[in-house]
Amino acid sequence: MNKLILSTAALALTAGFAMADTVRLGTEGAYPPYNFIDDSGEVAGFEREVGDEVCARAELDCEWVTNEWDSIIPNLVSGNYDVIIAGMSITDERDEVIDFTQNYTQPDPSGYLAASADADIEGGVLAAQTGTIQAAFIASSGATLVEFATPEETISAVKNGEADAVLADDAYLRPIASEDDALLMLEKTELLGGGVGLGVRESDGELKAKLDAAIQSMKDDGSLNELLAKWEIGPGF
Amino acid sequence: MSCLQTIQDYGLRAVGYGERLLPKEDFTLCEQFTLIGSGMIWNVYFGVLALILGFFFxxxxxxxxxSRHLMLRxxxxxxxxxxxxxxxxxxxxFGYFLFLSLKQVYPIFTPFTAAWLGALVVLFLNTAAYSAEIFYGALRSIPKGDVESADAYGFSGWPRFRKIVWPTMLRLAWPAYTNEAIFLFHASALVFFSGFPSWQQRGDALYYANYFADKTFNPFVPYxxxxxxxxxxxxxxxxxxxxxxxxxxxHLPQEARRKMKLKMNVIR
Amino acid sequence: MFSFCTDPDVLGQFQWLSCYLTTGKHMSLYVSVVVVLVLLAITAPTALLFGFGGAVAARSRIPPVRWFGKSYIAIVRGVPDIAFFLFFVIALDQAFEWMRHKVLCPDWTDPIRQGNDFVVCQAAKLPLSSSPQWVHETYGFFVAVLTFAIVFGAFAGNILFGAMRAVPRPQLETAEAYGLSRRQTFWRILVPQMWVFALPGLSNLWMVLIKATPLLFLLGVEDIVYWARELGGTKTSRFTDYPHGDWRMYYFAGLLVFYLIFTRISEIFLERLMQRLTRGQATTGGEAQRKAAA
Structure with a gap:
């Protein structure tokens, strides 16, 4: 549920306008570059900047909260926050339960991170985080799936030889591969989810329309592309 | 698909038999009951084996x-x-980490990084420690008279321990030990939740409950x-x-039996 | 924190470490230690209260109350605490909001459950969506306390129920003979005497409670294990000024030491309390104390 005290950057921007609504943004805070907790203990990353900008444009007074990934949708529909902004790919199953705004990233392919270039991703052992779309993908492929509770553990599984490769979002794996000489990205990628969108309750049509409009205006004037390039998240629009 | 068919497909899924793929959409109650129940196999496996092995240790x-010897105590x-x-x-x-490091040096430790053995070892050591404390407490509260009478009857050494001390200890410790057993089975739910990776979507009951909660976005059914x-x-x-x-x-009279049960309500 | 921390890359080892350990993120870790301790301090008496209520209900002469007390103790005890923590907080939160909704917005016509959504009127929201973040956090904290208290209250109830029956019968019979009413006997004889029988079980429960705190993150309270995992994980230089490899080992070693020390302190304290409670009791322990003093 609700946790961190986070500054409301949007507050200063909207102060000039009439009484703005408080909108609570729920994120995970453990998935760089999308969202993570920075050194000072605040939510940071691509989505922090997008979220603050969207709130400013939609004239909303926004507040950031972090929530465990597993219960992020149940807590939204139960009303503990109003928007999910957590690198959540738009999928049909999720769309049945909540509504998504238009996507603010292009579909990000999933990449393989391995210890050697000739890792067997067809029939070998592939690691993924429990409950992700990547885990579901491996389960239905020919490879042996091994699931770990956190993304951190999937990486160490490759390093210590428990798994041949990790399948996860490309943007998440790349910074790790670039810093660790023992790990490298494979050529092959898988196009799994759709783009990432903001999740809102199905009964919150008004809020969804506001957020949609704000994202559209960010797409139109190119500011979204700047952010995508800055955080190296897939191609621009 | 009928429920019987689902049970055939998924009843032993947790140990790797039956359908390879978990259900993906249109989850029925039957599927949830079957798969979570199938996961219980692991909870029972961990609980029973850790309890039996832990009892001896x-x-x-x-x-x-x-003991009076410092080296033992x-x-x-x-x-x-x-x-x-x-x-x-x-x-x-720490268990998982240790087995991983050992595995790198001695290949014999390879199976220990899998939950079926590694988690079992951790649970075994854990329950042994808790049960030992319960048994130790019971050992200290054996009525002095019991041991004295044993002496008077000429018991000593091993026979005295086996015939008098040990059974009395067990009798005193039993209610608390029952609680420990319950806790151990509950603790087995943590194996895949935090400690060990699950292979090919074979997990315990909580793993599958989590799976359904994750896919249906509704925690109020699977849990x-x-x-x-x-x-x-x-x-x-x-x-x-x-x-x-x-x-x-x-051997106790009816009345005393009931009292015995109520007295030492020490839980873990 | 320190003035020399502006460029961590050029610092010596000791200075680097002192900067690293005082980042805002580490402060959150230290705060979480306090949060966990405060939570334990509030939960323990609350759970005891729940347990006492449960035990009294289970002893009641009115059958429905007795059934309620007994099933509360039996059901909650039979379920792994983790199962409760996974869905109970949301259920509790919804229950509160539903009740407030019924009272505060009687002329609301829309259904509360719209498909998957749980929608109550603005005034019924807990906490109000306009309230500041600290109110939300405090609310979350108390829901966590309540959940812990309900779960551990069942265990405490079981122990107290046993302890009440362990008080020697003659004590109660004597009270009756002196003309004390049932209520008086309960409050003046039974309750003061039951603690010495309950304490071993309650001490154990306290130890279990300490060790259940790693599950707090499921309840939305960021506890020390959550932060240890978060801080210990590999950090790349793009997202932090203090990149490092997989340091979870060290953080968990720290946790281990923390829990062991905490357990040891608790053991010493509880041992003293036991000595204190045994004084003047009609038990072998009390008898031994009396003899030693004489």
Whole structure:
């Protein structure tokens, strides 16, 4: 549920306008570059900047909260926050339960991170985080799936030889591969989810329309592309 | 698909038989009951084996802790303190980490990084420590008169221990030990949740409950099913332990038996 | 924190470490230690209260109350605590909001459950969506306390129920003979005497409670294990000024030491309390104390 005290950057921007609504943004805070907790203990990353900008444009007074990934949708529909902004790919199953705004990233392919270039991703052992779309993908492929509770553990599984490769979002794996000489990205990628969108309750049509409009205006004037390039998240629009 | 078919497909899914792929959409109640129930196989496996193996080790530990020899007493005291003093969460973490490092040096440790053996070892050590403390407490509260009468009847050494001290200890410790058993089965739910990776979507009941909660986005169905299974399991444990308790106390008059049961309500 | 921390890359080892350990993120870790301790301090008496209520209900002469007390103790005890933590908080939160909704917005016509959504009127929101973040956090904290208290209250109830029956019968019979009413006997004889029988079980429960705190993150309270995992994980230089490899080992070792020390302190304290409670009791322990003093 609700946790961190986070500054409301949007507050200063909207102060000039009439009484703005408080909108609570729920994120995970453990998935760089999308969202993570920075050194000072605040939510940071691509989505922090997008979220603050969207709130400013939609004239909303926004507040950031972090929530465990597993219960992020149940807590939204139960009303503990109003928007999910957590690198959540738009999928049909999720769309049945909540509504998504238009996507603010292009579909990000999933990449393989391995210890050697000739890792067997067809029939070998592939690691993924429990409950992700990547885990579901491996389960239905020919490879042996091994699931770990956190993304951190999937990486160490490759390093210590428990798994041949990790399948996860490309943007998440790349910074790790670039810093660790023992790990490298494979050529092959898988196009799994759709783009990432903001999740809102199905009964919150008004809020969804506001957020949609704000994202559209960010797409139109190119500011979204700047952010995508800055955080190296897939191609621009 | 009929429910019987689902049971055939997924009843043994947790141990790797039946359908390879888990259901993906249109989840039925039957599927949830079947798969979560199938996961219970692992909870029972961990619980039963850790309990039986732990029982023997716990007896040895309790004797060591009650020993007059420093060399025996100190290690036992520390072992019990460390395992009783730290969360299972942390123990699983260190267990997995240790087995991984050992595996790199000695290939014989390879199976230990899998939950079926590695987690079992951790649970075994954990329950041994808790049970040892219970047994040790019981050992100290054996009525002095019992031991004195044994002496008077000419018992000494091993026969005295086996015929008098040990059975009395067990009898005194049993209610608390029952609680420990319940806790151990509950603790087995943490294996895949935090400690060990699950291979090819073979996991315990909580793993599957989590899977359904994750896919249906509705925690109010799978977790209560999971809870229901555990209530049944707990009832079974309590009745089995109750039978043993009756046997342990069969020499006592009816009235004293009832009192015995109520007294030492020490839980883990 | 320190003035020399502006460029961590050029610092010596000791200075680097002192900067690293005082980042805002580490402060959150230290705060979480306090949060966990405060939570334990509030939960323990609350759970005891729940347990006492449960035990009294289970002893009641009115059958429905007795059934309620007994099933509360039996059901909650039979379920792994983790199962409760996974869905109970949301259920509790919804229950509160539903009740407030019924009272505060009687002329609301829309259904509360719209498909998957749980929608109550603005005034019924808990906490109000306009309230500041600290109110939300405090609310979350108390829901966590309540959940812990309900779960551990069942265990405490079981122990107290046993302890009440362990008080020697003659004590109660004597009270009756002196003309004390049932209520008086309960409050003046039974309750003061039951603690010595309950304490071993309650001490154990306290130890279990300490070790259940790693599950707090499921309840939305960021506890020390959560932060240890978060801080210990590999950090790349793009997202932090203090990149490092997989340091979870060290953080968990720290946790281990923390829990062991905490357990040891608790043991010493509880042992003293037991000595104190045994004084003047009609038990072998009390008898031994009396003899030693004489």
């Amino acid at each position: 716990a007896n040895a530990l309790a004797m060591a802790k009650g 100190k290690p036992a005291e520390w072992f019990i303190f460390v395992f009783r003093g730290s969360p299972l969460f942390v123990q699983f973490f 209560p099913i999971f809870a229901g299974y555990f209530i049944i399991l707990t009832l079974i444990i309590v009745s089995i332990f109750g039978l043993v308790n009756r046997r342990l106390n069969r």
